[in-house]
Amino acid sequence: MSIRESLNAPAVRAAVGVVGLAVVVLAWTIVRAVRAEPLPVVSAAMATGLETIGRRTLGRPADVQAAVENDLFASDRSAPASPYRMPGESDGNSGPPPEPLKPLVLGTAVATDGRSFATLQLGDASPTLVHVGDKIGEWTVKSIQRGKVVLVNTSGTRADLTVPNPGF
Secondary structure, eight states: HHHHHHTSSSHHHHHOOOOHHHHHHHHHHHHHHHHHOOOOOOOOHHHHHHHHOOOOOOOOOOOOOHHHHOTTOOOHHHOOOOOOTTTTOOSSSSSOOOOOEEEEEEEEEETTTTEEEEEEEOSSOOEEEOOTOOOOOTTEEEEEEEEEEEEEETOOOEEEEEETTTTT
């Protein structure tokens, strides 16, 4: 059987067509892989903004030599005037932190299937729909009843809030 006779068979024609299509797709893929798109232009403001992100401000270096020279068990050593505290830790003399702003209860909707919700507003923010377990500010919704919402803040303080003007 010659090549000309075998090309007359439909299966061979289909195979030759598929191989030809594969060669075209391969050539197109190689051209797209080699040809690179131009890089976007970066403005100077963006470049300096990205540069400052990686920098850290270094604190005062530790005086290791002074620590080594001091005798840890010397008799004239005394405790510091105030104990060391981690950054952000309160010193204990400032008193209790101020209580966070309590939200205003605008309304409640109680359902028998446990999908009750309330509309609360925290300060000047827009009203928010909350369900049991949701957070609003530093407060977590513990329960919702008709005209009443019970909240607990992060320090454990409980607040029972009621609707100021029921029936409107």
